[in-house]
Amino acid sequence: MxxxxxxxxxxxxxxxxxxxxxxxxxxxxxxxxxxxxxxxxxxxxxxxxxxxxxxxxxxxxxxxxxxxxxxxxxxxxxxxxxxxxxxxxxxxxxxxxxxxxxxxxxxxxxxxxxxxxxxxxxxxxxxxxxxxxxxxxxxxxxxxxxxxxxxxxxxxxxxxxxxxxxxxxxxxxxxxxxxxxxxxxxxxxxxxxxxxxxxxxxxxxxxxxxxxxxxxxxxxxxxxxxxxxxxxxxxxxxxxxxxxxxxxxxxxxxxxxxxxxxxxxxxxxxxxxxxxxxxxxxxxxxxxxxxxxxxxxxxxxxxxxxxxxxxxxxxxxxxxxxxxxxxxxxxxxxxxGYKIPSRTPFAGKYFNVTQAGIHADGLLKDEEIYNIFDTAKILKRPIGVAINQGSGLAGIAHWINSYFELSGSERLDKKDARIAVVKEWVDGQYRDGRVTAIGDDELLQAISLLVPDMPGFGK
Structure with a gap:
């Protein structure tokens, strides 16, 4: 039929x-x-x-x-x-x-x-x-x-x-x-x-x-x-x-x-x-x-x-x-009190966080290069970088700009002298044998001691 x-x-x-x-x-x-x-x-x-x-x-x-x-x-x-x-x-x-x-x-x-x-x-x-x-x-x-x-x-x-x-x-x-x-x-x-x-x-x-x-x-x-x-x-x-x-x-x-x-x-x-x-x-x-x-x-x-x-x-x-x-x-x-694995897509703490210094340099030029979509708009999650031995000046600059929500003329370039001061502290951590990434709170404390005039403090 x-x-x-x-x-x-x-x-x-x-x-x-x-x-x-x-x-x-x-x-x-x-x-x-x-x-x-x-x-x-x-x-x-x-x-x-x-x-x-x-x-x-x-x-x-x-x-x-x-x-x-x-x-x-x-x-x-x-x-x-x-x-x-x-x-x-x-x-x-x-x-x-x-x-x-x-x-x-x-x-x-x-x-x-x-x-x-x-x-x-x-x-x-x-x-x-x-x-x-x-x-x-x-x-x-x-x-x-x-x-x-x-x-x-x-x-x-x-x-x-x-x-x-x-x-x-x-x-x-x-x-x-x-x-x-x-x-x-x-x-x-x-x-x-x-x-x-x-x-x-x-x-x-x-x-x-x-x-x-x-x-x-x-x-x-x-x-x-x-x-x-x-x-x-x-x-x-x-x-x-x-x-x-x-x-x-x-x-x-x-x-x-x-x-x-x-x-x-x-x-x-x-x-x-x-x-x-x-x-x-x-x-x-x-x-x-x-x-x-x-x-x-x-x-x-x-x-x-x-x-x-x-x-x-x-x-x-x-x-x-x-x-x-x-x-x-x-x-x-x-x-x-549920711990979400940090690299879980869309929900994990580090799902849109890069740790590679060369990637961070690209993010400073245009975040679209290394972000899957506008995560700030779509998920209320601005792209981030994790600070470690490979982050470099670009990674540290991006972290500071992102964390303090700096925009326009306030944004720091990787050539800013204050970025070099922070990088020297980061490099010293790894020269002393550190192997883990540096946490946000730890980095904030170091910045407050080393460069207290960093834009964003006191906001």
Whole structure:
């Protein structure tokens, strides 16, 4: 059978209908995941079309997955971070939802206080256990949507649940119907999708969900969970690891529209950001992230990274306030006590700080030479230099101009005699055997003693 697809403007074959393969033994893809070796990435050289959705957005899991790998946030911290997410996402709701646990009194109190904010975005959603009592709890707390775990690899179905594929599908369908019965829109978390039999279980299960969606009139979302970070974005990579193949398959073979497909990635193989971007590019409207990437094991896709990625892909921030990324980073360090690795992109203390003297010389001439974009405007983070044995006169001059916010005629040139005095002190530190960079406070103290007339002091 063929039919005309108005989105692609081509005639397409539609006879492909995948049925559940209820195998007796689990398909563990042992040639790929041998466990005693690094997983292999295989290729079948089949390429699927790139098809970004009309609208893309970000969802947040800071207060769910983000709390599975650290001490729980206090209610006050959650509410403050929720406020910052709202400000960062802007009036157009690019950060559309934030998910919460509903188990403890602290969880519930945080949910209530965030709901009291009255924000349209991000919408408060939940993640619950697959029981009728939890569905009712979510309903009573005003949840319109909730995540439900529906593990889809044979590792989970056979080894964790001790079920067959058919038993698992029937079990999941019963749970999802129970959620719909109490008025909760299900968001089905397809756990471990990058080790799952895509055509033997994932697509047949998704087809059953689509049928239920049509019968009930209730939207059902699929969150494709790369639980172990196995996903790859290489052209021609084979399933189950191909992110383009997964997103394309959910759209083309299972018939799910982009707005009901969400990608949830982990960073075990350093691919969380690239895989999330590719999920967008191949048709998922939503990518699920956490602030600073904090999450299970190596963490989730960093939310701030996808804010910047959105702007790169769409050519606009669409109302997002990117300077809030710096507010979030400072709150984590100053109030929560979380130490952000200093070279973390966009958020770390030294992400836009150069230590090479030759680079500092270029920065003095034009900071665009060595800065990724106008970090002062976009992130409230002026470019900086770290002072060490390689900084030279140019590095010290740039540090002073930047630290004291000197402009116009006040800016110091590297030929200024006062810069030479400071450089002599710096050089002496390293002649005496120092190997570490010189901290801001330490350098300020030296300047106050050596050149107290330095512009900026007393401001």
């Amino acid at each position: 063929i039919e005309f697809n108005k989105r692609t403007n081509t005639l397409e074959q539609t006879q492909y209908r995948y049925s559940l393969q209820d195998v007796a033994q689990p398909n563990l893809y042992r040639e790929i995941f041998s466990y005693d070796e690094i997983p292999k990435c295989t290729f079948n050289h089949r390429r699927v079309p790139m098809h970004p959705a009309d609208e893309i957005w970000i969802t947040d899991t800071t207060f769910r997955d983000g709390q599975q790998s650290r001490a729980p946030y206090t209610v006050e911290q959650i509410v403050h971070l929720f406020d910052l997410l709202h400000k960062l996402g802007g009036p157009n709701g690019i950060i559309r939802q934030s998910e919460f646990f509903l188990y403890s009194d602290r969880d519930k109190q945080a949910v209530y206080k965030c709901q009291e904010r009255g924000y349209r975005y991000p919408e408060v959603t939940s993640w619950i256990r697959a029981t009728k009592s939890d569905f009712q709890l979510a309903k009573d707390m005003g949840m319109k949507e909730s995540g439900i775990l529906v593990s889809c690899s044979d590792y989970h179905i056979f080894k964790k649940l001790n079920m067959t594929r058919r038993q698992a599908m029937e079990h999941y369908m019963g749970i999802i119907k129970s959620a719909i019965e109490v008025g909760i829109k299900p968001r089905c978390h397809f756990e471990d999708i990058t080790r799952a039999d895509f055509y033997g279980f994932v697509v047949p299960f998704a087809l059953e969900l689509r049928k239920l969606m049509e019968e009930s009139g209730v939207q059902i979302k699929i969150r494709a969970c790369d639980t172990m970070g196995y996903g790859v974005c290489y052209p021609g990579a084979a399933l189950p690891r191909s992110v383009p193949g997964i997103i394309y398959g959910l759209r083309h073979h299972a018939g799910f529209p982009s707005e009901l497909i969400e990608w949830h990635g982990h960073n075990d193989f350093y691919k969380a950001v690239s895989n999330s971007s590719i999920a967008w590019m191949y048709g998922a409207s939503s990518v699920n992230c956490s602030l600073l990437g904090i999450g299970e094991r190596t963490g989730n896709t960093p939310l701030e990274a996808m804010v910047i990625e959105y702007a790169q892909l769409r050519g606009t921030t669409d109302g997002m306030d990117t300077t809030v990324i710096t507010d979030i980073a400072r709150y984590y360090e100053d109030e929560i």
